[in-house]
Amino acid sequence: MSPDEFDLAEPTLTSDDLLVLEDPHFGPETTAVVTGAASGIGQATAVALAANGLSVIGADIDDAGLQETIDIADDVDASGEVYSVPTDLTDDADVETMIDIAAEEGELRYVANIAGMQHIASLPKFPIEKYDLLLDIMLRAPFLTAKHAMAHVRDTDDGVGAIGNMSSVHGHYATQDKPAYITAKHGLKGLTRAIAAEGEGTLRGFSVSVGYVLTPLMVNQIEDTATERGISEREVVEDVMLGQARTKELMTPAEVANLFVFGFSRHSKHLNGGDLLWDGGYTTTYE
Structure with missing residues (x-):
């Protein structure tokens, strides 16, 4: 390996990496939707929620990756199940079906909108079709997911649940060559607050912002x-x-996944419209 290269292999997820909490709603009768569940943060979050006993609807366009997520959940002896639900988040019917499946599987209480993508280019050179795709996946789809999910959460016996949105330090500030990503992540914070405003105190909205x-x-x-x-x-x-x-x-994907576990749990009932900013000091300190 040359001095200019890094070993960038994603760490292997183990049971020791996962936060497991006691919660009256963390059981197989409760379903959670996780988008982007075939890799990275979404995959780790699906496994972490399954490790907390939940029935997890793993949604992604990557069938093989979803099967890998199921295999990892088995490897860590998760007490809950991960179910593969191939989903194209740019297809409105797919998004609605994803939520319907989750509601049929059990009591839908939790949604983790994690699916994301990136395109690096300066704003004047940014292809508009890439802008539209990024915004469709990272802002429009979470909006539509919340639109369909909120009624199901309200239909539970106590209306308790949460929709967690994957924001970023780029939802707090801007850097070069990521105009679509930055626009989407700032928008997600607004969507989070809108969910909280309409959640009647028991259906919470929160976002998670981390660095790299x-x-x-x-x-x-x-x-x-x-x-x-x-x-x-x-x-x-x-x-x-x-x-x-x-x-x-x-950061590792498991460290981010644990923030969603905490955010969904009873320990976070006052996290409503707020942002879990675990950024290593990116946005709060300067030279």
Whole structure:
């Protein structure tokens, strides 16, 4: 390996990585929807929720990745089940079907809108079709998912549930060459607050904002950023990604998944419309 390269293999998920909590609604009778469940943060979140006993509807366009998620849940001896529901989040009928399946499987109480993608280009050079695709997946689909899910949560005996949205440090500030991603992540914070405003206190909305996480999406982003800026991959990680952070370490998908577990649990009843900002100091400190 050359000095300009990094070992960017995603860490293997084990049971020791996962936060497991006692909660009256964490059981097989409760369903949770996780989008982007075939890889990265979505995959880890689906496994973590299954480890907490929930019946998890794993939604993604990648069938093989969803099967891998099921296999990982088995490997960590999750007490809950992950169900593969192939879903195209740009297809309105698919999104509605995803929610219907979750409601048929049990009491739908939780949604984790995690699916995401990235495209690196300056705003003047950004292809509008890529902008539309990113916004469809990361903002329109979460809106539509919430639209269909909220009625089911309200129909439970106590109306308790939560919709968690995967935001980012890029929902707090902007950097170069990510205009669509930044627009979507800022929008998700607004959607989160709208859910909280209409949730009547028991159906909560919250977002999760983290820095750079070691996922397949991030590995591709490193390569694209290196090309766009004409620098090495090592410089992208050390100077662009971790340069502003106080915690000089990339997060793991499991660490992010645990935030969703906590956010859905009874311990977070006052997390409503707010953002779980675990960013290693990106947005709160400066030189």
